[in-house]
Amino acid sequence: MDMTVLKAENITKSYDNVSVVEDISIELKKGEIVSLLGVSGVGKTTLFNILSGLLAPDEGKVFLKCEDITGKPGSVSYMLQKDLLLPHKKIIDNVSLPCVIQGMKKSEAREKVKPLFKEFGLEGCEYKYPCQLSGGMRQRAAFFRTYMSSNGVSLLDEPFSALDTLTKSAMHRWYLDMMKKIDMSTIFITHDIDEAIYLSDRIYVLSGKPGVIRDEICIKQHKPRDEEFAFSFEYMEYKKRILKAL
Amino acid sequence: MRRRLQSITNKIPAIVSIGLVVLLWHILSVTGIVPSYMLPSPSDVMKAFIEDFELIMMHAGVTLVEAFYGLLIGIAFAFIIATVMDRWTIMHKALYPIMIITQTIPTIAIAPLLVLWMGFEMEPKITLVAITTFFPIAVGLLDGYKSVDRDYIDLMRAMGAGRYRIFTHVKIPAALPHFFSGLKVSTSYAVVGAVISEWLGGFEGLGVYMTRVKKAYAFDRMFAVIIFIVIISLLLMLLVNVIKTISMPWILAEKRSKEQ
Numbered sequence: 001m002d003m004t005v006l007k008a009e010n011i012t013k014s015y016d017n018v019s020v021v022e023d024i025s026i027e028l029k030k031g032e033i034v035s036l037l038g039v040s041g042v043g044k045t046t047l048f049n050i051l052s053g054l055l056a057p058d059e060g061k062v063f064l065k066c067e068d069i070t071g072k073p074g075s076v077s078y079m080l081q082k083d084l085l086l087p088h089k090k091i092i093d094n095v096s097l098p099c100v101i102q103g104m105k106k107s108e109a110r111e112k113v114k115p116l117f118k119e120f121g122l123e124g125c126e127y128k129y130p131c132q133l134s135g136g137m138r139q140r141a142a143f144f145r146t147y148m149s150s151n152g153v154s155l156l157d158e159p160f161s162a163l164d165t166l167t168k169s170a171m172h173r174w175y176l177d178m179m180k181k182i183d184m185s186t187i188f189i190t191h192d193i194d195e196a197i198y199l200s201d202r203i204y205v206l207s208g209k210p211g212v213i214r215d216e217i218c219i220k221q222h223k224p225r226d227e228e229f230a231f232s233f234e235y236m237e238y239k240k241r242i243l244k245a246l
Numbered sequence: 247m248r249r250r251l252q253s254i255t256n257k258i259p260a261i262v263s264i265g266l267v268v269l270l271w272h273i274l275s276v277t278g279i280v281p282s283y284m285l286p287s288p289s290d291v292m293k294a295f296i297e298d299f300e301l302i303m304m305h306a307g308v309t310l311v312e313a314f315y316g317l318l319i320g321i322a323f324a325f326i327i328a329t330v331m332d333r334w335t336i337m338h339k340a341l342y343p344i345m346i347i348t349q350t351i352p353t354i355a356i357a358p359l360l361v362l363w364m365g366f367e368m369e370p371k372i373t374l375v376a377i378t379t380f381f382p383i384a385v386g387l388l389d390g391y392k393s394v395d396r397d398y399i400d401l402m403r404a405m406g407a408g409r410y411r412i413f414t415h416v417k418i419p420a421a422l423p424h425f426f427s428g429l430k431v432s433t434s435y436a437v438v439g440a441v442i443s444e445w446l447g448g449f450e451g452l453g454v455y456m457t458r459v460k461k462a463y464a465f466d467r468m469f470a471v472i473i474f475i476v477i478i479s480l481l482l483m484l485l486v487n488v489i490k491t492i493s494m495p496w497i498l499a500e501k502r503s504k505e506q
Contacts, residue, residue, distance in 0.1 A: 049400075052404045053404070054400055054403055054404055073403045073404050073406060074403075074404065074405065074406025074407075075406075076404075077404065077405070078400075078401065078404035078405075080397055080401065082397060084395075084397055084398055084401050086398070086415065086416065086419070087496055087500070088419040088420075088422075088494070088496045089415075089419075089496075097405070097415065098405045098406075100415075101402070101405050101406055101407045101411055101415075102406065128499075129495075129496045129499040129500070131496070131499060131500040131503050131504075132499055132502075132503045149404075149405045149406075
């Protein structure tokens with residue numbers, strides 16, 4: 001079934017008469033991982049702010065399932081490069097914050113997230129403060145919180161780029177593993193070509209000024225993808241095609 | 247155990263330097279380099295303090311009540327005004343200059359006016375304390391509100407939070423450390439402010455006691471009450487620190503994880 005969960009149509013946005021993104025249309029199907037690939041300054045973050053409703057586009061519309069959410073925040077969840085865990089809240093209160101914001105009582109929200117700690121690999125961290133966790137664990141907690149606030153759709157803005165290489169590849173495996181377990185469709189921003197090919201079902205390549213979509217590539221390799229894939233002929237072909245579009 | 251030992255070692259230089267100052271004071275007055283009617287020795291001061299203990303305590307009670315109510319009003323005003331200024335930029339523009347101006351008015355100059363307007367009871371003293379303690383707390387809160395990273399606010403909005411939730415979940419906790427820094431300064435201002443306003447008119451309080459013993463040239467009693475005020479201020483600042491530690495448990499966790 002080709003079910004589209006999030007759709008952006010003809011998005012255009014400019015700041016002070018300088019066009020940042022122009023006529024961008026993208027869509028996300030249920031269960032998909034789609035990446036937005038492009039060099040910095042191409043308007044990826046602006047596009048994300050529009051998709052999440054934080055920013056209203058000059059032209060174009062954003063739909064969640066069939067509902068128009070243009071300029072209305074609070075419908076899809078958003079995770080940034082920085083983990084942005086609130087330093088004064090324990091991990092359990094950080095991850096249950098979306099529920100509290102939706103009007104749930106603190107104790108109820110805690111009960112709701114408690115059983116999920118094991119699944120997210122954060123067992124035993126419930127009552128710790130963010131500063132007591134390593135970078136990778138904090139990112140997991142941030143991802144957990146994103147999951148709690150999502151209506152099945154999440155936007156990840158360079159979620160792994162602040163991590164060191166080893167933590168990063170461990171996080172990639174963990175992330176793909178999580179995505180199989182939970183029902184979530186994701187768009188994520190990256191400027192790392194290898195990361196995009198390794199994780200995505202589809203890749204949108206953004207480039208130019210203003211940013212436009214240059215290419216859309218389906219990565220057909222089945223998941224889970226092993227290390228061999230990175231040395232395969234197909235992989236090189238994908239990489240070549242992306243580099244050409246950038 | 248190790249931490250406790252370390253905290254004692256850290257305090258040794260301070261204890262030694264204070265001890266040396268007291269020793270120097272003692273030598274100066276005992277040897278007669280400075281005549282004892284001008285500078286009473288530490289033991290004379292101690293004796294005077296013990297003799298007048300009950301009287302000083304009675305006056306101290308009045309001063310502390312004034313300082314406490316004044317500080318409470320100062321905190322309440324600081325909170326309301328800083329929050330309003332943070333919420334509406336126009337209020338910030340309108341109120342900030344007034345805030346600065348109130349701080350440049352010398353306390354000594356308005357204290358007698360307050361007495362004329364409000365009488366010789368507690369009201370003018372409480373008002374003066376409120377005026378002097380308001381500023382450090384308001385500035386602390388304003389800085390604290392502003393210290394919040396824009397990304398946190400965007401994240402909260404993306405989760406569907408409105409202004410109120412952003413304020414309670416993000417802004418207030420971020421402002422707490424700044425608030426306490428301001429409160430620490432204000433606490434010492436509160437006691438000194440109350441004493442100064444008592445100098446300029448009143449029937450009770452440490453300031454009144456001070457003017458009386460000064461007129462009698464009882465320097466030993468004068469020194470006793472000065473040292474007593476210093477000790478009260480220090481204890482109150484310590485109390486603020488204790489409240490700060492209790493209300494921000496995550497700061498302790500951060501310190502511990504840095505030590506490891």
